[in-house]
Amino acid sequence: MAKSTRRQWLKAGLAIGGLAAFGYSYRDVAKRAVDGLMNGTSGKVTLHRINGNSLIPEGNALKGWQAENAQAVSMTQCFGCWTQCGIRARVDRETNQVIRIAGNPYHPLSHDHHIAYNTPLAEALKNMGGESGLEGRSTACARGAT
Incomplete structure (x- = not known):
């Protein structure tokens, strides 16, 4: 040895x-x-029969953009690394806690074709939903989304 x-x-x-x-x-x-x-979750009762325990949507895009009143959407930056990508934080108004983090459609690092800064927020959020697929989505990296 x-x-x-x-x-x-x-x-x-x-x-x-x-x-x-x-x-x-x-x-x-x-x-x-x-x-x-x-x-697991087998055998545990979920909050909703079809949607399970999924989050309440940010809003409704069927007739223009109608935001969810119980939530606030804050466009900010991620400080998880030195790149400082743009993120969109959904905050519960009642508990003042962040519910979800996603990409900021106005930021050039979260989408290939970011939208113009003068685009109204309701229109920007409406364009990300529906049938636009990946073309209209805005993303955040795994570190920024946690």
Whole structure:
């Protein structure tokens, strides 16, 4: 068996410390993942018979754009990295908590063909929905959407 050197002990200690820090930072995510794998949602009653536990939509685009009154839409920037992409945060007015984060249609980094800044918000949000498919969508990266 080879003799252990101080350098090998240091490398092993750093590797174990790094794994411990990583595991500690992801403990909540891992707990939810294991809980979902072990229990699932089978047999649990959902909030809605068809839509399950999905979020309330941002608004209704059938007759022009009609925003959901219980939510506020805030166009802002993501500070998850130094790129600072544009994001659209949906905030519950009652609890003042962010419900969902998506792409900002006005920002050049969230869409190939961002819309003009003078486009009204109702029109911008209406153009992202319906049958426009991926052409009208505005996205955020995985880090920005969490």
